[in-house]
Amino acid sequence: MGLVIRLVEERDKTEVLSLLNSVFSENQRTASLRDEAYWKWKFLDGPYGPSMLIVAEQDGRIVGVNNWWSWEFIVRGQVVKALQPSDSAVHPDYRGQGCFKQLRIYGLKAVQGTGVRLLFNYPNENSLHAYLSLGWHFQKPIPWRVRVLRPLSLVKGLFSAAKSEALVIDPTYKIDVRVLNEMAQKTDGYDHFLKINRVPGFHQWRYLNHPHRSYGMITYTRGHKKTAAVFTINKKGHSLEMVVVDMLGSVENTLPLFRRIMDAGRQMNVGFIAVMDNIFFNTPALWRLGFVKRCYKNMVVLPLDLTLESHVKGYGNWSLMAGMHDSI
Known part of the structure; x- marks a missing residue:
């Protein structure tokens, strides 16, 4: 059976957390692990609504995860709904097979018509190319x-x-x-x-x-x-x-x-x-x-609302805070 990309279900929780911890333990600076408390705080309880959590399944096994974290910004009194694709992980056995790209494309299609106007993220050097290949704009380090x-x-x-x-x-x-x-x-x-x-x-x-x-x-x-x-x-x-x-x-x-x-x-x-x-x-x-x-x-952005394009691509137009990153 081929790779199945779908939204997460409650029964996937243990397997998703296990995959995230095994993958991120390779290079994350912090010693903290993603557990049930993290799941509730990050994926369910955010003030802008729950995350959109997407998984890749192969033969009944979760082999890829991608969370789209809900955010909102405000500019000139106007609220801008946004998502930050984070907690992205692919099992080592399935890397290089297009899993990451399929997760991203599924997410991009899923947010159409939801009112989300902007995507942003802070990829490391290893994942930056994958974002650029999907049309994201690289702001700067x-x-x-x-x-x-x-x-x-x-x-x-x-x-x-x-x-x-x-x-x-x-x-x-x-x-x-x-x-x-x-x-x-x-x-x-x-x-x-x-x-x-x-x-x-x-x-x-x-x-x-x-x-x-x-x-x-x-x-x-x-x-x-x-x-x-x-x-x-x-x-x-x-x-x-x-x-x-x-x-x-x-x-x-x-x-x-x-x-x-x-x-x-x-x-x-x-x-x-x-x-x-x-x-x-x-x-x-x-x-x-x-x-x-x-x-x-690094910082990358992808404006889904084209009226925002020139504005969000200007790094100097952002009031950036480290609190927009969950690990700090």
Whole structure:
């Protein structure tokens, strides 16, 4: 019997999780595994609706998986429904046989007429060609801003063979969802940036309900202008890595906010701080605080609504956050 591409069924859960873990254990940085809690959080409970999970079946065996993660963005007050094809895995015995492409084509056909206007993702070098062969637009390697606080710790982390583990954040930095929701209202606007559509429940789901990762919050207020940053910390060997995954509120506070983040990083003995470059929050200006630019991973987009094409292909039109990636 040939390869069958279909939507996932409840009976497939154990086999799908097993395939994802066996494939991603080869090259993922983190030690966390995909389990039932991850299944519920990622595939079912998202604030924009459940994922579209597609499987490839051969002789009754799941040999390929592709999840289309539901997202929404907002630009000039207009909501843009989007999907991020993630959790893509093909069993080693079936690679090079067109399984990945068939999963993608099935997904592309399935989203027609659903109101989805945009597809985006962050492929590594191994999968980038597969996206480009299907007509996706390559934005650029994603720039990050990195500030080294403890050089020796950084070097130890780079040479450590250990998988990174998410640390539990000190209660001092406990996330206040109410504050994040207030900041979200001040971040929204009618400018040209594509931003996360922070619907009710988004911050609770993304940062408090994540099954395998802990997050903290740091704020800075000047007059009536307040800015918040959400961060997480990884432990890799004996090195600690602080990643700023989200920013909300006034864009005028970026530099003083990051001074406060650096102070917190020093107190927690992190080796370095990293944040995805964000033009809206003017993170390129962080060079003034000693941050340097480093590119990591790629970004690709496929606008299904052609009226969005020129806009979403401009990298500078995005307000990108690392929180748009499930593993951080």
